[in-house]
Amino acid sequence: xxxxxGAPRSLAATxxxxxxxxxETVARPTVxxxxxxxxxxxxxxxxxxxxxxxxxxxxxEKVNEAxxxxxxxxxxxxxxxxxxxxxxxxxxxxxxxSLFLQSVRDMVNEVAELSRLDRTRITILPVPAHDPHLIAAxxxxxxxxxxxxxxxxxxxxxxxxxxxxxxxxxxxxxxTLVSDQPNSDRDxxxxxxxxxxxxxxxALMGRFLGPGRHRVMVLVNSMQARDSLERRxxxxxxxxxxxxxxxxxxxxxxxDDMDYISSLLPRALEQRGAVDGLYVLGAGNREVSRVLxxxxxxxxxxxxxxxxxxxxxxxxxxxxxxxxxxxxxxxIVRSAIRVLRATCDGTPxxxxxxxxxxxxxxxxxxx
Amino acid sequence: xxxxxGAPRSLAATxxxxxxxxxETVARPTVxxxxxxxxxxxxxxxxxxxxxxxxxxxxxEKVNEAxxxxxxxxxxxxxxxxxxxxxxxxxxxxxxxSLFLQSVRDMVNEVAELSRLDRTRITILPVPAHDPHLIAAxxxxxxxxxxxxxxxxxxxxxxxxxxxxxxxxxxxxxxTLVSDQPNSDRDxxxxxxxxxxxxxxxALMGRFLGPGRHRVMVLVNSMQARDSLERRxxxxxxxxxxxxxxxxxxxxxxxDDMDYISSLLPRALEQRGAVDGLYVLGAGNREVSRVLxxxxxxxxxxxxxxxxxxxxxxxxxxxxxxxxxxxxxxxIVRSAIRVLRATCDGTPxxxxxxxxxxxxxxxxxxx
DNA sequence: CTGAAAGCGCTTACAG
DNA sequence: CTGAAAGCGCTTACAG
Numbered sequence: 001x002x003x004x005x006g007a008p009r010s011l012a013a014t015x016x017x018x019x020x021x022x023x024e025t026v027a028r029p030t031v032x033x034x035x036x037x038x039x040x041x042x043x044x045x046x047x048x049x050x051x052x053x054x055x056x057x058x059x060x061e062k063v064n065e066a067x068x069x070x071x072x073x074x075x076x077x078x079x080x081x082x083x084x085x086x087x088x089x090x091x092x093x094x095x096x097x098s099l100f101l102q103s104v105r106d107m108v109n110e111v112a113e114l115s116r117l118d119r120t121r122i123t124i125l126p127v128p129a130h131d132p133h134l135i136a137a138x139x140x141x142x143x144x145x146x147x148x149x150x151x152x153x154x155x156x157x158x159x160x161x162x163x164x165x166x167x168x169x170x171x172x173x174x175x176t177l178v179s180d181q182p183n184s185d186r187d188x189x190x191x192x193x194x195x196x197x198x199x200x201x202x203a204l205m206g207r208f209l210g211p212g213r214h215r216v217m218v219l220v221n222s223m224q225a226r227d228s229l230e231r232r233x234x235x236x237x238x239x240x241x242x243x244x245x246x247x248x249x250x251x252x253x254x255x256d257d258m259d260y261i262s263s264l265l266p267r268a269l270e271q272r273g274a275v276d277g278l279y280v281l282g283a284g285n286r287e288v289s290r291v292l293x294x295x296x297x298x299x300x301x302x303x304x305x306x307x308x309x310x311x312x313x314x315x316x317x318x319x320x321x322x323x324x325x326x327x328x329x330x331x332i333v334r335s336a337i338r339v340l341r342a343t344c345d346g347t348p349x350x351x352x353x354x355x356x357x358x359x360x361x362x363x364x365x366x367x
Numbered sequence: 368x369x370x371x372x373g374a375p376r377s378l379a380a381t382x383x384x385x386x387x388x389x390x391e392t393v394a395r396p397t398v399x400x401x402x403x404x405x406x407x408x409x410x411x412x413x414x415x416x417x418x419x420x421x422x423x424x425x426x427x428e429k430v431n432e433a434x435x436x437x438x439x440x441x442x443x444x445x446x447x448x449x450x451x452x453x454x455x456x457x458x459x460x461x462x463x464x465s466l467f468l469q470s471v472r473d474m475v476n477e478v479a480e481l482s483r484l485d486r487t488r489i490t491i492l493p494v495p496a497h498d499p500h501l502i503a504a505x506x507x508x509x510x511x512x513x514x515x516x517x518x519x520x521x522x523x524x525x526x527x528x529x530x531x532x533x534x535x536x537x538x539x540x541x542x543t544l545v546s547d548q549p550n551s552d553r554d555x556x557x558x559x560x561x562x563x564x565x566x567x568x569x570a571l572m573g574r575f576l577g578p579g580r581h582r583v584m585v586l587v588n589s590m591q592a593r594d595s596l597e598r599r600x601x602x603x604x605x606x607x608x609x610x611x612x613x614x615x616x617x618x619x620x621x622x623d624d625m626d627y628i629s630s631l632l633p634r635a636l637e638q639r640g641a642v643d644g645l646y647v648l649g650a651g652n653r654e655v656s657r658v659l660x661x662x663x664x665x666x667x668x669x670x671x672x673x674x675x676x677x678x679x680x681x682x683x684x685x686x687x688x689x690x691x692x693x694x695x696x697x698x699i700v701r702s703a704i705r706v707l708r709a710t711c712d713g714t715p716x717x718x719x720x721x722x723x724x725x726x727x728x729x730x731x732x733x734x
Numbered sequence: 735c736t737g738a739a740a741g742c743g744c745t746t747a748c749a750g
Numbered sequence: 751c752t753g754a755a756a757g758c759g760c761t762t763a764c765a766g
């Protein structure tokens with residue numbers, strides 16, 4: 001273990017411990033050591049190590065035995081150097097001008113630049129957000145070209161799910177991003193639990209509104225998307241459990257149309273009478289701030305929104321938005337790449353590191 | 368750029384783009400290319416690349432010119448392989464049985480195990496928490512042994528600050544952890560802004576208590592530590608700014624003594640009359656839960672605490688604790704190692720990745 | 735001040 | 751089915 005047991009009693013002891021450790025460091029065994037130990041050539045060791053065919057069963061056993069005996073662990077960087085291994089990953093992202101998706105794209109581009117130093121090429125493939133068949137077709141294309149891994153951000157649909165299955169059959173590493181595709185054979189999902197996100201939003205709404213009867217309006221882009229449904233579900237769940245005096249109104253669907261939201265929202269706010277809370281479940285944050293300000297309601301209404309973007313950040317700073325539930329885009333993109341690479345290499349991932357946190361941001365902890 | 372400009376018009380176009388890119392990929396230039404381009408040997412290229420002496424000025428220029436021309440970027444993994452470079456980092460951590468410090472130790476041990484695959488050895492050096500001179504002496508020892516980098520978690524004091532300066536003179540990479548040592552020449556601070564942490568705690572306290580007059584008690588381990596002072600400062604600041612009706616009482620110092628806290632707290636709660644909020648600034652979370660429950664106050668008092676540990680987690684789950692302000696220990700430890708390594712290699716760090724987030728945890732987003 | 739050769743830990747043709 | 755030799759991109763003695 002790395003832990004020096006007990007506190008060293010004197011300075012001399014400390015020094016001794018550290019220098020001794022240095023001296024006694026035993027060189028890690030290499031392929032050469034295996035070859036010697038097993039009495040075979042390097043090439044044979046390599047064949048066994050990489051599970052390549054054309055080795056007698058008995059020889060395989062001999063080599064594996066030697067590996068076990070000397071406790072060999074492969075140096076993956078040396079292997080990649082010798083192989084001239086390069087990774088080519090494609091990020092399949094919807095063509096959408098939402099600030100969140102924009103930040104994902106920007107982050108992918110930024111990380112792509114740095115990844116070239118790690119022999120990793122990253123490409124963005126934009127797809128129409130709402131055409132599952134076209135998305136599936138594009139994914140089908142990826143199964144025919146020289147791509148090692150694919151990260152997909154798309155609504156859950158059967159064609160996409162099948163296309164992912166096909167990618168896996170073609171031996172590509174696949175992760176889903178932000179919104180999962182369950183039952184699709186993807187290797188990993190990089191994102192948060194959206195039911196939990198909705199519950200968190202609901203709990204904050206309840207606590208911020210405080211005791212008493214309140215009405216909460218919910219604004220959503222479209223109730224088609226799985227993530228929206230899950231968030232609304234979690235929100236309703238926690239409100240029903242803990243704040244039964246809060247009435248949550250039916251979702252108002254903005255349908256990805258900013259002008260529509262801008263006209264819908266003021267009418268709804270007036271028509272439905274006093275509203276104390278607004279839960280912005282999907283897009284439309286820019287419009288919300290504008291409308292609330294123009295109606296002079298920005299201080300009266302408690303607003304909880306999702307995803308920290310330029311517009312929700314300004315909302316927090318100006319006090320229109322009270323809390324934002326978000327996921328770190330940089331973490332998501334880097335995690336996706338680490339997981340894709342680990343999948344290609346067949347190495348394990350560090351679960352805790354790849355777990356995307358559900359972050360709560362208020363004005364005071366704005367990064 | 369990695370971004371494929373515009374949406375491809377047809378599937379054929381997509382496929383073409385990707386395969387073409389593959390074909391046109393130009394091999395990255397290597398040291399051999401520099402040598403050819405500059406008309407010198409590999410050894411000379413290496414000398415220039417690593418700034419080693421014994422090369423004529425004119426030759427240096429010739430090589431640098433070639434490097435610039437062909438756009439060479441060094442492959443650090445190949446360099447480390449050839450060098451048989453190993454990193455040896457020491458984490459200097461206080462001997463304390465606080466759950467937070469325990470989790471830091473556990474995480475260092477866990478990461479240490481995995482880091483051996485990356486030619487990185489990590490050792491923990493335990494030091495007495497409250498003896499600055501002894502800590503400084505231990506750090507002095509580290510400057511004499513074969514250690515590449517040191518991560519230090521210790522209260523800010525002049526002896527420690529000077530010891531860090533000395534480590535830097537001996538060319539060790541140094542980062543401070545959790546609690547910074549400003550003016551110490553450390554290369555980097557891995558942790559959060561504690562004034563911000565206090566402000567965040569204050570804002571949550573204000574919002575959770577709601578409008579009206581309230582009294583808040585503050586429990587702290589010791590007001591000596593810089594991080595405690597900063598948190599209290601931020602807390603008071605935001606309360607004064609935004610919730611002037613909240614009265615924040617003087618800090619109660621627990622002095623690292625669990626029994627003392629257990630007897631102090633009930634007396635203070637009774638003596639001071641109605642208390643609506645409790646801000647647990649430092650240690651003592653285990654006692655707080657016990658005392659509040661035994662007094663039957665766990666539902667009446669709003670509790671905000673720091674650091675997500677076993678005990679604050681249980682507090683959140685049982686409803687005694689309302690929110691926890693925390694920093695991800697895994698992220699801190701991994702960040703420290705990445706920064707130490709980058710400092711040793713002289714490579715840049717990714718600021719956004721190394722920025723430790725101030726996380727808010729309530730029952731609903733408990734990881 | 736400069737270069738030829740060997741080597742880091744691993745893989746890849748090629749030959750047998 | 752197995753092995754000797756060359757090579758990945760870089761560095762390190764050693765010789766001149």
